[in-house]
Structures are given as C-alpha cells and as structure tokens.
Amino acid sequence: MFKPGIEYFFESIHTSAPLRVAAVTNFTGRDRHGHNLVNLLADDRRFKLARIFTPEHGFTSDAPDGEHVANSKESSLGVDIISLYGPNKRPAPELIKDLDLLVYDIQDLGVRFYTYISTLRNIMDVAAETGTAVAVLDRPDILGGKTVEGPMLQTRFSSFVGHLPVALRYGLTPGELAKWWHAKNSMKNQLSVFCCQDYRCPTEFDRLDFPWFKPSPSMPDPATAIMYPGTCLFEGTNISEGRGSDYPFRNLGAPFIDAGRWLECIKPLLSEQVSVCTTSFTPTFSKFVGEECYGIRLTSEHPLQDSVYTGVAALWSLMQSHPGTIEFSGRPGLEHPFIDYLAGTDLIRKGLLADEKPDEIMQKSCAGTSEFAQERERFFLYPRD
Numbered sequence: 001m002f003k004p005g006i007e008y009f010f011e012s013i014h015t016s017a018p019l020r021v022a023a024v025t026n027f028t029g030r031d032r033h034g035h036n037l038v039n040l041l042a043d044d045r046r047f048k049l050a051r052i053f054t055p056e057h058g059f060t061s062d063a064p065d066g067e068h069v070a071n072s073k074e075s076s077l078g079v080d081i082i083s084l085y086g087p088n089k090r091p092a093p094e095l096i097k098d099l100d101l102l103v104y105d106i107q108d109l110g111v112r113f114y115t116y117i118s119t120l121r122n123i124m125d126v127a128a129e130t131g132t133a134v135a136v137l138d139r140p141d142i143l144g145g146k147t148v149e150g151p152m153l154q155t156r157f158s159s160f161v162g163h164l165p166v167a168l169r170y171g172l173t174p175g176e177l178a179k180w181w182h183a184k185n186s187m188k189n190q191l192s193v194f195c196c197q198d199y200r201c202p203t204e205f206d207r208l209d210f211p212w213f214k215p216s217p218s219m220p221d222p223a224t225a226i227m228y229p230g231t232c233l234f235e236g237t238n239i240s241e242g243r244g245s246d247y248p249f250r251n252l253g254a255p256f257i258d259a260g261r262w263l264e265c266i267k268p269l270l271s272e273q274v275s276v277c278t279t280s281f282t283p284t285f286s287k288f289v290g291e292e293c294y295g296i297r298l299t300s301e302h303p304l305q306d307s308v309y310t311g312v313a314a315l316w317s318l319m320q321s322h323p324g325t326i327e328f329s330g331r332p333g334l335e336h337p338f339i340d341y342l343a344g345t346d347l348i349r350k351g352l353l354a355d356e357k358p359d360e361i362m363q364k365s366c367a368g369t370s371e372f373a374q375e376r377e378r379f380f381l382y383p384r385d
Contacts, residue, residue: 001197001198001209002196002197002198002199002208002209002210003032003196003197003198004031004032004137004138004139004140004196004210005105005136005137005138005139005175005193005194005195005196006029006030006031006037006040006105006137006194007031007032007197008137008194008195008196008197009103009135009137009194010031010040010044012194013046013194015046018045018046018047018048019046019047019048019100019101020047020048020050020098020099020100020101021041021047021048021049021050021099021100021101021102021103022049022050022051022052022053022095022096022099022102022103023037023038023041023049023051023052023053023103023105024052024053024054024055024084024102024103024104024105024106024119024120024123025037025038025052025053025054025059025103025104025105025106026054026055026057026058026059026060026061026106026116026215027059027060027061027062027213027214027215028061028105028106028107028139028213028214028215029105029106029107029137030211030213032210032211034211034213037103037105037137038052038074038077038079039077041103042077042079049077049079050079050098050099051079051080051081051082051095052074052079052080052081052082053081053082053083053084053091053119053123054069054081054082054083054084054085055084055085055106055115055116055119056069056085056115056116056119056216057069057085057215057216057217058083058085059072059074059081061214061215061216061217062217063085063217064217064285065216065217065218065243065286068083068085068086068087069083069085069086070083070086071083071086082095084119084122084123085115085119089118089119089122089160090122090123090125090126091122091123091126093126093129093130096123096126096127096130096132097130097131097132099132100132100133101132101133101134101135102123102127102132102133102134102135103134103135103137104120104123104134104135104136104137104174104178105136105137105139106119106120106139106174106215107139107142107213107215108139108141108142108173108174108215109142109143109215109219109225109228109229110141110142110143110144110145110169110170110171110172110173110229111143111168111169111170111228111229111232112150112153112161112162112164112166112167112168112169112170112344113161113162113168113232113341113342114216114228115160115161115163116174116215117163117164117174117177118160118161118163118164120136120174120177120178120181121163121164121181122163124178124181124182124187124191125185127189128182128185128187128188128189130189131188131189132189133189133190133191133192134178134189134190134191134192135191135192135193135194136174136175136178136191136192136193136194137175137194138173138174138175138176138193138194138195138196138381139173139174139196140173140196140199140203140205140208141171141172141173141201141202142205142222142225142226142303143169143171143202143225143226143229143303143307144171144201144202144203144204144303145171145172145173145176145201145202145382145384146171146201146202146384146385147169147171147303147304147305148167148169148170148171148369148370148372148373148376149167149168149169149229149305149306149307149308149309149366149369150167150168150169150229150308150343150344150362150365150366150369151167151168151343151344151345151347151348151365151366151369152165152166152167152344152345152366152367152368152369152372153165153166153344153345154344154345157336157340157341157343157344157345157346159334159341161341161342162341162342162344164177164181166372166376167366167369167372167373168229168308168343168344169229169307169308170372170376171373171376172376172379173196173201173381173382175193175194175195175381176193176376176379176380176381176382177379178191178193179191179193179379179381180375180376180379183379193381195381195382196382199382200382200383200384200385201380201382201383201384201385202303202384202385204222204302204303205222206222218242218243218244218248218249219248220248223250223299223300223301224247224248224249224250226300226302226303226304226307227249227250227298227299227300227307227310227311228249228307229307229308229311230307230308230309230310230311230312230313230314231249231250231252231298231310231311231314232249232311232342233311233312233315233339233342233343233348234252234311234314234315235338235339235342236328236329236337236338236339236340236341236342236343236349237315237326237327237328237329237339238254238287238326238327238329239252239253239254239257239287239295239318239326240252240253240254240281240283240286240287240288240293240295241286241287242281242283243283243285243286243287244283244284244285244286244287244289245281245282245283245284245293246281247279247281247297250297250298250299251279251281251293251295251296251297252295252296252297252298252314252318253279253280253281253293253294253295253296254287254288254293254294254295254325255288255291255292255293255294256325257293257294257295257318257322257325258294258321258322259278259279259280259294259295259296260278261321261322262278262295262296262317262318262321262322263276263277263278263296264321265317265318265320265321266296266313266314266317266318269313269316269317269358270298270310270313271304271305271306271310273300273301273302273304274298274299274300274304274310275298275299275300276296276297276298276299277296277297277299278294278295278296278297279294279295279296279297280292280293280294280295281293281295296314298310298314308362309358309359309362312348312352312358312361312362313358315352316352316357316358316361319352328349337349343365345365347361347364347365348361348365351364351365
C-alpha cells in the first residue's frame with residue numbers, strides 16, 4: 001500500500017531524547033487520515049515543536065496568489081507560525097540554529113514556478129549555514145516524475161518564481177530535488193529524505209488511494225495540475241488563466257475573445273491526449289472579476305509529455321487568431337515582462353512575437369534541458385518505468 005513520507009517518518013524515526021523541531025508545511029502536510037504534521041509532531045513525545053514555517057498561501061493554503069502572508073500563531077498549540085512569504089522569504093538563522101531538526105512536508109507539483117520549491121531551497125540554504133539537520137518527508141510528483149520539459153532558468157530571470165536552476169518541469173519529487181540541491185552545493189549538514197513507500201514513477205495520483213489535499217486556492221485537483229506547467233504562462237498576459245472559475249488553468253479566455261476562432265486555430269496543434277472545447281466563465285477573483293469571459297477549456301485525463309508545449313500552443317494560436325490582442329504585462333519591481341520570469345527565458349515571448357511555430361519556440365528555448373534531465377537521474381529515489 002502506498003504511504004507518503006509523513007507516514008514512514010513517524011513509523012521509522014528513533015531518538016533517545018525529544019528532538020527540538022520546526023515544521024515547514026501547509027494544508028497538504030497530512031497523512032491519509034487528514035492528521036497534519038504540526039499536530040502529529042506536537043502529540044509525539046519524541047519531538048518538541050518549537051515553531052512552524054509556512055510558504056506562499058499560508059498555513060491553510062488559502063491566501064490569494066502572490067499576496068503576502070503575515071506571521072501568526074497556531075491557536076490550539078500556542079506555537080508561532082512564521083511566514084516565509086512576506087517581507088522575508090528566508091528564515092532568520094536564529095530561528096533555525098536552535099533546532100535539532102527542520103521537518104519539511106509540502107505537496108508540490110513538479111513545476112519550477114510553483115513557489116514551494118523556492119521555499120525549500122531557502123530553508124535548505126539557511127540550514128546548511130547553521131549546520132541544522134533537515135528531514136524532507138517525500139510526496140509524489142503529480143506530473144509523473146519522468147518527463148522533463150521546458151526551458152532551463154537563465155540567471156537574469158531569477159526570481160521567487162524561478163529560484164532553482166532547473167527545467168520548468170523538472171521531473172523530481174520534493175525529496176529527490178532536495179538531494180540534488182544538497183549535493184550540487186556540497187552542503188555539510190545532514191539531509192534525510194523519508195521516502196514514499198510502494199511508489200514508482202510515473203504513477204497517476206488517482207491510483208494511489210490517497211486523499212488530495214488542495215495545495216493552493218487554484219489547484220483543486222490533479223487534473224488542474226496536468227495543464228498548469230503550460231497554461232500558467234497566461235499569468236504573464238492580459239488573458240485570464242481561469243483563476244476564480246471552476247476550472248483554473250484549464251479555462252483560458254477574456255471578454256473580448258472569439259472562442260470559436262481560437263478553437264479552430266488551436267485544434268491542429270494539440271496532441272491526442274488533449275481535448276479542447278469552447279467555454280465561457282465569469283471569474284470570482286483575479287482578472288476580469290464579474291465579467292463573462294469567452295475562450296477555450298483544455299482537458300487531459302492523464303499526465304502529458306508536452307504540457308509546456310500545450311501552453312505555448314495556446315498562446316500562439318490566440319495570437320494567430322486574434323492579432324494584436326494579447327499583451328505581455330509586467331509587474332512592479334520587475335525589469336522584464338512577467339512571462340519571462342515564469343518561463344525562465346525571454347525566448348518564448350520573443351518567439352511568439354516573431355511568429356515562430358510552437359515546436360520551433362520550444363526547440364530554441366530549451367537548450368540545456370536534456371543535460372539537466374540526465375544529471376538528475378543519479379538522485380532518483382524511485383523506479384522509473
């Protein structure tokens with residue numbers, strides 16, 4: 001039977017004296033019965049819970065996208081909750097160096113710009129500086145852990161949505177990624193990964209017989225995660241990526257779109273695994289709140305090998321069917337359009353503007369991706385089919 005790292009951790013760890021620990025977690029850090037990491041640590045005599053660190057979206061994973069989260073307190077335990085998505089995204093060393101162990105447990109998506117891995121990097125970096133041991137309680141790669149796709153991060157586009165020098169879709173579980181980063185930086189502190197049991201890549205999440213705990217407000221199910229690596233690029237445009245609708249990252253549109261025209265243009269570009277139809281939706285938050293948007297809905301029942309390509313094809317077909325309509329927007333404090341930070345390169349945006357075909361754009365923008373795909377293999381913790 002499949003077990004995530006959190007269950008294996010509590011079954012297997014041995015200590016003669018209580019360990020002073022902090023948890024880095026959110027709503028997803030739960031066992032199959034819904035018991036969260038924080039309460040499990042607090043109720044276990046082997047541990048003394050000192051504090052809780054939380055990433056973007058906060059401890060309950062419901063704060064809006066990009067919104068700073070304030071420090072707070074876990075009321076039932078009286079333990080401080082330190083936000084790592086506010087003015088400080090790195091924990092202060094004094095909040096780490098008094099610990100015996102830093103315990104990380106967050107369900108990720110296997111996508112570079114999903115910022116939980118930026119938090120993972122930051123806590124690992126500080127723990128290495130203070131010599132603090134880190135335990136990563138592993139969880140599945142929702143996208144399968146096999147396919148590597150999309151551009152590598154170019155240094156000049158480094159940001160919190162591009163904080164690790166990996167491919168956009170990097171094909172590792174959180175534990176495997178942690179092992180790679182620990183080795184790449186020759187970190188001297190102890191890293192322990194508590195592996196998932198009875199797990200191999202790729203395994204579709206629905207086959208694991210394990211509950212889906214929503215990792216962020218716009219990630220309601222694994223089907224959304226399948227499209228996310230490509231369709232999230234729409235965040236860097238004036239077109240809705242479906243936030244605030246029933247199908248975020250699967251609905252794409254705007255009030256001024258001719259859905260039928262877009263549909264006919266994108267259909268020939270998509271693989272057989274992807275189905276597409278016209279749709280309308282009225283966002284309850286994010287872009288076009290309260291306005292009816294027209295566009296397309298993308299669906300796949302299984303993880304794709306070309307999810308990043310699918311997003312690029314959606315952008316290209318919209319630009320072809322609606323010339324002059326799409327805008328690549330910026331964000332305060334950023335030098336380049338936001339899509340460049342999501343992509344980790346400006347070659348996707350420039351290729352779209354130059355009318356290059358989606359497969360050409362992918363080929364030109366993905367230099368170094370195959371080398372990274374090979375490099376990561378020595379950090380595999382699970383069989384790959």
